Amino acid sequence: MGRLFKINSRQLIFASLMGTVAFIVRNMGLYVVLLHPFKFDVRWVFSLLAACWTGPVGGFISGFLAALKFPYPLIDLACIPVHFLVGLMARVFRKMNKSSIVACIFWPIFGVPAYLAMSLLFLRVDVFVLALALAFIGVSTSVIAMVVGYAVEKRTRILELLEGCYVA
Numbered sequence: 001m002g003r004l005f006k007i008n009s010r011q012l013i014f015a016s017l018m019g020t021v022a023f024i025v026r027n028m029g030l031y032v033v034l035l036h037p038f039k040f041d042v043r044w045v046f047s048l049l050a051a052c053w054t055g056p057v058g059g060f061i062s063g064f065l066a067a068l069k070f071p072y073p074l075i076d077l078a079c080i081p082v083h084f085l086v087g088l089m090a091r092v093f094r095k096m097n098k099s100s101i102v103a104c105i106f107w108p109i110f111g112v113p114a115y116l117a118m119s120l121l122f123l124r125v126d127v128f129v130l131a132l133a134l135a136f137i138g139v140s141t142s143v144i145a146m147v148v149g150y151a152v153e154k155r156t157r158i159l160e161l162l163e164g165c166y167v168a
Helices: 009-030 045-068 079-095 102-121 127-155 158-163
Strands: 029-034 036-041
Touching: 009 045, 009 158, 036 127, 045 079, 045 102, 045 127, 045 158, 079 102, 102 127
Parallel strands: none
Antiparallel strands: 029 036
């Protein structure tokens, strides 16, 4: 059980770096609007890859950084626990000798209900449109993160590098 929550220094640096990239992307407003309110938010690709490759603690770190919005002290409350859960599922998949990147499918499964609940609590929005927009954002982001993650895993030895057992 303790191994599920263990993080080494390389994973900590990687999660912090990817979370910082997600933070910068969010605060620069880099997203693609396909049809209002449907947009593709690039920051989630970085933070999801960090969660999948560094586990729940790295997911918490990258999710926290991806959730920050400045100049106002705003934070995406649903983002942090969802990244933690994605990282936890990635670690479980890794223990079962499966690709940890498969845990990206849990982003829309955990994220859509969490974001819908937070939005209903704090915002006045049309539930139907919001649910469709959240589902679109969650599914498109997880698919793109999985494609990018599989490509990186196939072309590099990222997991061995992050886990510290890389042999040159």
